[in-house]
Amino acid sequence: MSTRIATRFAALKAQNRPALVAYVMAGDPDQATGQAILDMLPQAGADIIELGMPFSDPMADGVSVQRAGQRALAAGQTLRGVLAMVEDFRRKDTTTPIVLMGYYNPIYSMGVDAFLTAAVQAGVDGLIVVDLPPEEDDELCLPAMAVGINFIRLATPTTDDQRLPVVLNNTSGFVYYVSMNGVTGAAIKSRGAVGDAVARIKGHTDLPIVVGFGIKTADDAADIGRHADGIAVGSVLVDTVGNSLLDGKPTDKTVGALRDLVADLAAGVKRARA
């Protein structure tokens, strides 16, 4: 079965450029604006969308994503609301892959079966669930695979050669390489080390490798994207949303500011191997 994610990476390979994976928080700063942002991302240049599922206790996220999640929750976002956004998006766009990213408890609370049924129906392509390592594959990874949703795993600098096969086993869609030990929004310490790590992981898998955490500018995107199959950008995007607000409310600049930034980053990935 050819998935949207596989199809997209194949197309980008033909163009000889890495994917721009754009992360936004679903329903930040509110449901309507969040939907407008989501719908705008493909035209602005995002190849794959990571849609954040807000959680009260995002233990692996820095302040930018924490605040974005708080804004979405304050505006009434729920997991069912996130799925409704995807469903709405899919009516207009049937090709751009959407990967939901977040933490396990809201999914567990909804019920894994109910969640997966709704996710398939909405048109979700993949899941990144930060607090589900391979040791807990029975929870969600295996059931997701069974219904054709990719379970995308994070590999990190602490994932050594001995552990890498454990992490890659049951991973599908792509591998998300976390560029550093740290939370989202921190700075990459060594770009050289990231390149080496991508090469190391490529020795273990044919899956595309997306590098995320700490990528902030078009130059970062071009630089890191030279060796990776994709780069993921999140904190600067959600900060752009946050900075565009007035008294917590969206302004006429909110969607446009994000569109400009995504377009700039898209130019970065386009010159990565030019």
Next chain:
Amino acid sequence: MDGTNSLRNGPDEAGNFGQFGGRFVAETLMPLILDLEAHYRAAKLDPEFKAELSDLSINYAGRPSPLYYAKRITEQLGGAKVWFKREELNHTGSHKINNCLGQILLAKRMGKTRVIAETGAGQHGVATATVCAKFDLPCTIFMGATDVERQMPNVLRMKMLGAEVRPVTAGAGTLKDAMNEALRDWVTNVDTTYYLIGTAAGPHPYPEMVRDFQSVIGTELKEQFHKAEGKLPDAVVACVGGGSNAIGTFHAFLDDASVAIYGAEAGGHGIDVENGHAASMTGGRPGVLHGNRTYLLQDKDGQILEGHSISAGLDYPGVGPEHSFLHDTKRVTYAPITDNEALEAFQLCTKLEGIIPALESAHGLALLMKVAKTMGKDQSIVLCLSGRGDKDVESVGKYLGLLK
């Protein structure tokens, strides 16, 4: 007992107590958690580790802690004989030191050069800062901003002991938020840093390891009670925050069917007040947070609630996974105690026995008072008096109107 039906065998290899427990952490932390488990298994078998821990427990922490017959409270209640296991007499003033001594020896064995910890009441922070001073390791303590305010004496103690105290303003500024921030620090500094978790919760192997280090409470208690009365106690009671003093007290008695076991949860303003208590088992449902599956206070969408308790050490929306298991199997009876009930028990203990208990321990005492009255005079009930109340005198004084 051949052990097959024992309640004392948990967790299994994956860290599960029945359906509770597990290792729900980010990949960055997984290798470290596996490494910690390997070191812990090795240390457990190492006579040198055992000897060093035993020596520190006796000569540094002051173990064994006494078992004390509380005569005036017994008379006042008119039921079972009331006893206190005096963990508040330990060095640093609570049971927390038992766990810190064990884990700091592990941190050393693993070659870690920095220690972090979360704290609610500040007792675990103080115990951590203490062992870090003794073993010459820098430490950072994460503490909710609300707790920094209500447990100021402990903040000062930590600072004097050389710890950096980082107030956490996220959320309600209590223990849950401190734990989130500690986890973020850990992910960032995983190569150098040992996370010294203060309660029997978190990812495997912490719940098991902390329980083992705290089990000295119940083991001693059993022996001391036998020496005093020639039998087993009829009931034991402890307060439950994350559940370390409670599981440490209970574990030795889990297979003794004649011993009734009670855990006091923080009932705050009352169990019916939404988001007004921290009784995760009485008022929550199973979920996944901070590395384990356990009972949690959460809304219908699975977002975690802040909860409330007068006691900073019990003000946490979760509980250690072994308690969730013992709750489901009904081996232990968990009951909520309100802020006001705890304040009453605090005053009674102070006036009748001349012992100022920690507000956390006062929750246990309040539950004991309810249970003891229903028991016969020939029966005995033992409270784990987990900590002393010096840290609470200002807060309690405010509640009682003794300060303007």
